Amino acid sequence: MRRCLAEKSAEQLQEIERHKLNAMNAFAETQTCRRLLLLNYFGENQQQPCGNCDIFLDPPKRYDGLIDAQKVLSCIYRTGQRFGIGYIVDILRGENHQRIREFDHDKLPVYGLGKEQNHEHWVSVCRELIHMGLVNQNIAHFSALQLTEAARPILRGEVPLQLAFARILSKKSRNQQNKNYQGHYDKKLFAKLRQLRKVIANEENIPPFVVFNDATLIEMAERCPVGSNELLLINGVGQRKLARFGEAFMTLIRDHLADFE
Ligand SMILES: [Zn+2]
Numbered sequence: 315m316r317r318c319l320a321e322k323s324a325e326q327l328q329e330i331e332r333h334k335l336n337a338m339n340a341f342a343e344t345q346t347c348r349r350l351l352l353l354n355y356f357g358e359n360q361q362q363p364c365g366n367c368d369i370f371l372d373p374p375k376r377y378d379g380l381i382d383a384q385k386v387l388s389c390i391y392r393t394g395q396r397f398g399i400g401y402i403v404d405i406l407r408g409e410n411h412q413r414i415r416e417f418d419h420d421k422l423p424v425y426g427l428g429k430e431q432n433h434e435h436w437v438s439v440c441r442e443l444i445h446m447g448l449v450n451q452n453i454a455h456f457s458a459l460q461l462t463e464a465a466r467p468i469l470r471g472e473v474p475l476q477l478a479f480a481r482i483l484s485k486k487s488r489n490q491q492n493k494n495y496q497g498h499y500d501k502k503l504f505a506k507l508r509q510l511r512k513v514i515a516n517e518e519n520i521p522p523f524v525v526f527n528d529a530t531l532i533e534m535a536e537r538c539p540v541g542s543n544e545l546l547l548i549n550g551v552g553q554r555k556l557a558r559f560g561e562a563f564m565t566l567i568r569d570h571l572a573d574f575e
Pocket of ligand 1 (some may be wrong): 348349
């Protein structure tokens with residue numbers, strides 16, 4: 315499907331198709347009743363789960379998600395309801411990138427408020443809020459997240475809200491276990507990281523170890539950093555290298571993790 319998308323020409327058409335692909339992805343990953351998700355997708359904001367889909371029969375583990383939901387809703391509200399999931403999550407995680415700085419969003423009280431949880435966690439929370447009908451994704455406007463009326467009592471803390479632990483996380487920790495079994499880092503990812511290092515070194519006409527040394531790549535293959543803050547925690551990655559090579563390596567790691575799913 316991604317290849318089909320690439321072949322289409324009109325930018326707007328691609329945007330809509332990309333949204334549909336994301337929606338299909340969300341359907342596969344949903345933690346809430348699948349029937350609710352379908353109804354919400356077609357604009358029927360229902361709240362009652364159906365009682366007979368697979369999510370109901372094999373329920374995900376839940377936690378008191380009111381605070382998490384408030385963080386996301388508040389972030390959407392404070393940024394003017396104009397941005398998509400990725401950007402909202404980046405603000406919550408306190409990512410330090412140019413777009414956030416240009417909009418002065420690093421000065422918002424919600425900036426970095428969700429640092430203690432990883433990227434996947436917040437994507438999962440966003441998706442769940444969409445499935446529950448608290449947030450709409452505006453297809454006509456870059457899939458921007460917008461609050462619905464139902465979000466008000468949550469923002470005011472007037473009603474309780476249960477969220478599900480992201481299933482992607484448990485799947486990833488399973489991958490982590492496999493990795494531990496074979497040796498404690500992801501060898502396939504390590505090979506890809508080395509390949510990328512070689513390409514960059516050739517392009518920049520510098521020795522590979524000047525990009526990152528092997529120990530740094532192994533640590534990346536072990537911890538799979540997908541955001542700037544996580545990448546900075548790896549030995550051998552400083553602000554300067556982050557700015558120079560960070561995006562290329564994080565993109566590779568994100569793609570690699572996406573292949574697992
Ligand atoms: Zn259901």
